[in-house]
Amino acid sequence: MLRYFLKRLLSLALSLVVASIVIFLALEVVPGDPAAYMLGINAQEDTLAALREQLGLNGSLIERYAGWAGGMLHGDFGISYTYRTPVAEMIGERLWISLPLALFALCLSTVIAFPAGIWAASKRGSVVDVVVMGVTQLGVAIPNFWFAMLMVLVFAINLRWFSAGGFVGWDAGFLLAMKSLTLPAVALALPQASILARVMRSSLLDTLSEDFIRTARAKGLSKRQALWRHALRNALIPVLTIIGLQFSFLLAGAIIIENVFFLPGLGRLVFQSISARDLIVVESVVMLLVFAVIVVNFAVDMAYAIVDPRLRGRR
Amino acid sequence: MKLLNIRTGLISVLALAASVGMAQAKSDIVVAMQLEPPHLDPTSAAAGAIDSVLYSNVFEGLTRFGADGAVNPGLAESWEISSDGLAYTFKLHGGVLFHDGSTMDAEDVKFSLDRARAEDSVNAQKALFAGIESVEVVDPLTVKVTLSAPNGSLLFNLAWGDAVIVAPESIENIKTNPVGTGAFKFANWVQGDKIDLVKNDAYWGTPAKLDKVAFKFISDPTAAFAAVMAEDVNAFVGFPAPENLPQFEADPRFQVLVGSTEGETILSTNNKMPPFDNVKVREALAHAIDRQAIIDGAMFGYGTPIGTHFAPHNPDYVDLTGMSAYDPELSKKLLAEAGFPDGFKTTLKLPPPSYARRGGEIIAAQLRAVGIDAEISNLEWAQWLEQVFKGKDFGLSIVSHTEPMDVGIYARPDYYFQYDNKSFQLLMEELNATTDPAARSALLKLGQKIISADYVNGYLFELAFPTVASAKVMGLWKDAPTQATDMTAVYWAE
Numbered sequence: 119m120l121r122y123f124l125k126r127l128l129s130l131a132l133s134l135v136v137a138s139i140v141i142f143l144a145l146e147v148v149p150g151d152p153a154a155y156m157l158g159i160n161a162q163e164d165t166l167a168a169l170r171e172q173l174g175l176n177g178s179l180i181e182r183y184a185g186w187a188g189g190m191l192h193g194d195f196g197i198s199y200t201y202r203t204p205v206a207e208m209i210g211e212r213l214w215i216s217l218p219l220a221l222f223a224l225c226l227s228t229v230i231a232f233p234a235g236i237w238a239a240s241k242r243g244s245v246v247d248v249v250v251m252g253v254t255q256l257g258v259a260i261p262n263f264w265f266a267m268l269m270v271l272v273f274a275i276n277l278r279w280f281s282a283g284g285f286v287g288w289d290a291g292f293l294l295a296m297k298s299l300t301l302p303a304v305a306l307a308l309p310q311a312s313i314l315a316r317v318m319r320s321s322l323l324d325t326l327s328e329d330f331i332r333t334a335r336a337k338g339l340s341k342r343q344a345l346w347r348h349a350l351r352n353a354l355i356p357v358l359t360i361i362g363l364q365f366s367f368l369l370a371g372a373i374i375i376e377n378v379f380f381l382p383g384l385g386r387l388v389f390q391s392i393s394a395r396d397l398i399v400v401e402s403v404v405m406l407l408v409f410a411v412i413v414v415n416f417a418v419d420m421a422y423a424i425v426d427p428r429l430r431g432r433r
Numbered sequence: 434m435k436l437l438n439i440r441t442g443l444i445s446v447l448a449l450a451a452s453v454g455m456a457q458a459k460s461d462i463v464v465a466m467q468l469e470p471p472h473l474d475p476t477s478a479a480a481g482a483i484d485s486v487l488y489s490n491v492f493e494g495l496t497r498f499g500a501d502g503a504v505n506p507g508l509a510e511s512w513e514i515s516s517d518g519l520a521y522t523f524k525l526h527g528g529v530l531f532h533d534g535s536t537m538d539a540e541d542v543k544f545s546l547d548r549a550r551a552e553d554s555v556n557a558q559k560a561l562f563a564g565i566e567s568v569e570v571v572d573p574l575t576v577k578v579t580l581s582a583p584n585g586s587l588l589f590n591l592a593w594g595d596a597v598i599v600a601p602e603s604i605e606n607i608k609t610n611p612v613g614t615g616a617f618k619f620a621n622w623v624q625g626d627k628i629d630l631v632k633n634d635a636y637w638g639t640p641a642k643l644d645k646v647a648f649k650f651i652s653d654p655t656a657a658f659a660a661v662m663a664e665d666v667n668a669f670v671g672f673p674a675p676e677n678l679p680q681f682e683a684d685p686r687f688q689v690l691v692g693s694t695e696g697e698t699i700l701s702t703n704n705k706m707p708p709f710d711n712v713k714v715r716e717a718l719a720h721a722i723d724r725q726a727i728i729d730g731a732m733f734g735y736g737t738p739i740g741t742h743f744a745p746h747n748p749d750y751v752d753l754t755g756m757s758a759y760d761p762e763l764s765k766k767l768l769a770e771a772g773f774p775d776g777f778k779t780t781l782k783l784p785p786p787s788y789a790r791r792g793g794e795i796i797a798a799q800l801r802a803v804g805i806d807a808e809i810s811n812l813e814w815a816q817w818l819e820q821v822f823k824g825k826d827f828g829l830s831i832v833s834h835t836e837p838m839d840v841g842i843y844a845r846p847d848y849y850f851q852y853d854n855k856s857f858q859l860l861m862e863e864l865n866a867t868t869d870p871a872a873r874s875a876l877l878k879l880g881q882k883i884i885s886a887d888y889v890n891g892y893l894f895e896l897a898f899p900t901v902a903s904a905k906v907m908g909l910w911k912d913a914p915t916q917a918t919d920m921t922a923v924y925w926a927e
Contacts, residue, residue, distance in 0.1 A: 170557050283660060394815070
C-alpha cells in the first residue's frame with residue numbers, strides 16, 4: 119500500500135511541475151499587451167511604458183516564471199495586473215462559490231444517478247430500464263446552458279420561485295445562498311447524472327454476469343442480495359473514475375453556466391482575465407484547476423485501492 | 434422525510450424574506466451593466482466601466498457633464514479666463530469634504546492635476562492635460578491654471594472622468610477603495626458580481642435621493658434579459674440585446690429609454706495601405722455601404738446614420754450622409770476609374786462588440802456586391818489593440834469611437850487609420866486656440882466637411898444607448914454624453 123501511495127505521489131508532483139511550465143509558456147505567447155488593454159486607444163507611449171514598468175512586465179521570461187512558480191510554492195500567486203489585488207485573495211473569494219457549486223452539483227448528480235442506475239440494472243429490459251435509458255439519453259444530449267436558460271424562463275421569469283441569477287453571498291444565510299446556487303447546480307448536474315447513471319447501469323450489468331455472482335446465487339442468495347452484497351462493490355471502480363472526472367469538470371468547466379447565471383465564480387474570473395490579458399490571474403487559476411484535477415485523480419486512485427484490495431499489491 | 438422538512442423550512446424562510454422586502458420603502462436600487470470595472474481609479478485606466486459606476490456619483494471634477502452633454506460647474510463654482518486665454522482662475526466651492534472626512538481644497542486640485550500630467554503618470558487620457566504649464570494654489574479656495582497656448586477645450590477636458598479630483602492620502606488604495614467628494618460613497622465591491630454605493634450624508638450639493646445603489650455586472654445578453662424580466666435588477670443601462678427591446682416596450686412594468694451616445698461607429702480604413710491610399714477607392718467604399726441595412730440588421734434599427742465623425746445630437750453637427758449615399762453602381766464606376774474594375778482583396782478585422790461582429794458580416798456582403806473581397810477575422814480586444822491599433826496591420830475594421838468630441842484624432846497622422854492632411858491639422862490647431870463659441874462652431878463644421886470629403890473612413894452610425902428600467906424609476910439619464918450612470922437625481926415614483 120505504501121509503495122503504491124508513494125508512486126502515485128511522485129507522479130502527482132511531476133505532473134504539477136510539467137503543467138506549470140506548459141501553462142506559463144502557452145500563455146506568454148498569447149498576443150496582446152495588458153498595459154495597452156488597460157489604457158485604451160488614447161494612451162500615450164510614455165504612459166504605456168510607465169504602466170508596464172509598474173506591472174513588472176519588463177523582466178525576462180525565466181525571471182517571471184521563477185517569480186511566479188516560486189511564489190506559488192508558499193501560496194503567493196502574485197498581484198493581478200488589472201485588479202491590483204493579490205491573486206490568491208481573488209481566487210479564494212471565487213472558490214467560495216465555485217467549490218460549493220461543484221459539490222452541490224456532484225451530490226445531486228450522484229443522488230440521482232445511483233438509484234437510477236442500480237434500479238435500471240436490476241430490472242434490465244423492464245419499463246423502468248427503458249425509461250431510465252431514454253431520459254438519460256436525453257440528459258446527455260441536451261446542452262446544459264440551454265437547459266439552464268429554460269429553467270430560468272420557467273422558474274425565474276414565469277413562476278418567480280428563484281432569481282434569474284447572481285449569488286446572494288454566504289452572509290445572507292446558508293439556505294438563501296444554497297437557493298441561489300440551486301438552478302445552476304441542477305443545470306450542471308443533469309448531464310453528469312445522466313452519464314453517471316448509464317455508467318452505473320452498464321458496469322453493474324457487466325458484474326452481474328460474472329461467475330462469482332452465479333456462484334453467489336447458487337449458494338442461495340436472492341438476486342437482490344447478490345446485487346447489494348457482491349455486485350455493487352465490484353461495479354464501483356468505473357463509477358468512481360467518472361465521479362473523479364466529473365468533479366474536476368464541474369470545478370473548471372462551469373464557465374458557461376456561470377455566465378448564464380452571472381455567478382462570480384472561478385470560470386467567470388478566467389473569462390474576464392483572458393480578455394483583459396491579466397495573464398498572472400489566468401495562469402494561477404489554470405494552475406489551481408490542474409492541481410485540483412491531479413489531486414482528485416490521486417484521491418480516486420487511493421479510493422480504488424480501498425474498493426479493490428488487489429490494486430494495493432500491484433507493482 | 435428529513436429532506437422534505439428542509440424544503441418546507443426553506444420555503445418559509447423565503448416567504449418571510451420576501452414579505453420583509455416588500456414592507457420597506459424603496460430607497461435603494463439595483464442597476465445592472467454589462468462590463469465590470471477592472472479597478473476603481475478613473476484616473477489610471479481607459480475602461481469606460483469605471484466611469485459608468487463612479488463618475489459624478491463618487492468622483493467629481495472642477496467641471497462636470499450634464500445629462501445633455503453640456504459642461505457645467507462642478508467642484509469649481511465659477512472661473513475667470515484671462516483676456517489672452519492663457520490663465521484660468523477657478524473659484525472652488527467651500528465646505529467640500531472628501532468621503533474620508535478631510536477637506537477638499539486648492540491643494541487637492543493642484544495635486545490631482547499635477548498627478549495626471551506628471552512624467553510617470555498612467556492617465557489614459559494624458560493628452561487632455563498637455564497644454565497645462567502650471568497649476569498654482571492662490572488661496573485655499575482658488576486655483577490658477579496656466580496654459581502654454583490658449584485651449585478652447587480646457588473646461589470640457591476638465592469634465593472628463595480622467596480629470597476628477599482625488600485625495601492625495603487615498604491614492605495608495607484608490608483602486609479598491611475610491612475616496613471622492615460625490616453624493617455617494619463607495620461601500621463594498623464583490624469582484625465579479627457587484628459594487629455598492631451608499632448616500633453621502635455630508636454632501637456639499639443637492640443630496641442624493643436614494644440611500645443605496647448597487648451596480649451589478651451581467652455580461653451575457655441572455656442573462657441580462659432574464660435578470661430584467663425576473664425583476665432581479667431595477668434598471669439595465671446599456672442593455673446588450675436590442676432585439677429584446679420591443680418586448681420590454683410592450684410590457685407596462687418597464688420603460689425603455691433609447692438615448693444617444695458619443696460613439697461614432699465607423700468602418701475604419703487604413704489610409705496608408707494601398708489601395709486605400711487612393712481617395713477614389715475610399716469614395717467607392719463609402720458608396721458601397723448601405724447604412725440603414727447595417728443599422729437594421731446589426732442593431733435592430735437602433736442607431737442614427739452619420740456622414741462624418743461627429744455626434745448628431747451636437748448643435749455643431751452637419752448632416753453629410755448625402756456625401757456617401759448608397760449607390761453600388763457609382764461605387765463600381767469609381768473602382769474602375771481607380772484601376773480596380775474587378776475589385777480587390779482586403780482584410781476586415783473585427784473587435785468583439787456585436788455592432789462590429791454583426792455589422793461586419795453585412796458590410797462584407799455589401800462590399801462583395803461591388804467586387805471587394807473583405808476577409809473577416811474576429812479579434813479579441815487585446816489582439817485588436819495589438820494588430821490594428823498599434824500594429825496598423827489591417828485594411829478595414831469596425832469600431833465605435835466613444836470618446837466625446839474626438840474629431841481631433843484626424844489631426845494625428847500616426848493614429849491607426851493614418852489620415853495625414855496638413856490643412857485639417859492646421860484647422861485643429863486653430864480650433865484649440867479659439868475660445869469664441871461662434872468661431873469654434875464654424876471651425877468644427879468645416880472640419881467635419883473636410884474629413885467627409887476625403888472619405889477618410891466609412892461613416893456608419895451613432896451608437897444608440899438603450900436603458901431598460903422599471904417604470905417607476907425616475908431621473909435616469911437617457912443619453913450618454915460621457916460614460917456615466919449619474920444616480921444623483923434618481924428616485925422611485927410612488
